[in-house]
Amino acid sequence: MDQSEQSAPPAQTVPVQATPVPKGAVPAQKGTVTQRAIEQIKAMIGEGLLEPGQRLPTERDLATQLGISRSSMREAIRALTVLGVLEARHGSGIYVTQLEAGDLLETFGVVADLSRGPRLVELLEVRRVLESTATALAAARITPDQLADVEKHLAAMNATDDPEEILSHDLAFHRAIALAAGNDTMAAILEGLSSRTFRARVWRGYQEEGAFERTRREHARIHRALVARDPEAARAAAAAHVGEVEDWLRGQLEG
Amino acid sequence: MDQSEQSAPPAQTVPVQATPVPKGAVPAQKGTVTQRAIEQIKAMIGEGLLEPGQRLPTERDLATQLGISRSSMREAIRALTVLGVLEARHGSGIYVTQLEAGDLLETFGVVADLSRGPRLVELLEVRRVLESTATALAAARITPDQLADVEKHLAAMNATDDPEEILSHDLAFHRAIALAAGNDTMAAILEGLSSRTFRARVWRGYQEEGAFERTRREHARIHRALVARDPEAARAAAAAHVGEVEDWLRGQLEG
DNA sequence: CGGCCGTAGTGGTCGGACCACATCTCTGGC
């Protein structure tokens, strides 16, 4: 193709340069073509040229506009898709996501899934900090409806012995609290830090040591603090709750 | 449709594909081919089949192994590349990153860059929580060397009036503190929350209101707390520091 | 009028070709 801009030795051929790049002055060839396309689309969104939910031109058109091949453009789109910025609907088109916390922070789960060893402890440390804050905020702001939701999962968790179901309601319990805290971004991060595979990996060993009962007690304490609308008690209870797992895991790593 | 005539090969309708994968036990056709490839590679890493730093087979081989085209495989690789899981070196090969916090949390900056309005406040709220904790931890753990590094940036920041340079050292100041806290994951998240474009966007307006002097005072207070090895003071100072910006931004949004 | 169905348009996949870069190998001069 015409991407052979600096052909030095065999200085002929040169079929049709054409170069659809009007802006002379330093083409600024930085990084790969695909990388540039990613940045450009991101910039378009950043500058407000592309609104959330809006549909983009077709892959073919986009590729033409940026002067690259469809293949490269597809890679760029794929990249932005996994980042939660774009959404491709087969047969329909490519759309900008709502760019909400949940969309963009979904990739956070990957971190949790691929981390192991010491980093798991670090992640739990981050979770402890955020979870305790979120629980404290929830204690101050939670509405009756939201509290009912929390209690629903608390009850369901205590009503079964199936580990899988317990884990499921455990996650929902904390998720409901995080949502009640009123900071969607924080909730989304916590969601990632509690991703299913992450919890499952740690939980497997943790609950083998009869931690069920303790978990229930800790959850009950968190719940009491929410009912009492006592942020400080809620913060302490949540911190202790996560701290328990944290300590256990830390002990596991040391042997 | 854009393509009309066929190449006129007689016998057709017979899928020349033949699918190199025997239809043995349920192909499990979930999602797109590329998406599956992404999951499979992720799983390989998760299961330890691929160690950090290790080199992967070539794109062509990988594509063959998973029974997909090179194009699709490339999209999968590109996706994992932007997620910080893989690293492609032109002419050399594809490698698994060290899977360190910095590698995986780089995408966090995208969130900050693409967020606006109320979500910016939420992000600052998260930053306040983490930054104050990190600063408190640093007060208890910082080494003389690390403290010297912090002081270097503090001095450099006070020695200039160039906004660009101030911002630069401001970031480095907080980065050094976060590193001293001893939790790389937390530091990486804070790094993302303070990404250059994010700070620049908020800073632009903030420092127009003569916030320079206040910022310097707040930094000095944080520094004093570090020197005094007083975690509680450090926590308070950091929280107040971020809180200032947070309040200002909140006020901006309300009009 | 409404549901069915065809069709145009879109993303998804494929295969092949070539280019740019990194690395190793082999050569030839010193």
Place this chain on the structure above:
DNA sequence: GCCAGAGATGTGGTCCGACCACTACGGCCG
């Protein structure tokens, strides 16, 4: 004998064109 340079090899990067799978729209028929 040694090492620099030229070449060969292999890898990711880019491009093209064809075709498949799905969706959405609109006209046709009952």
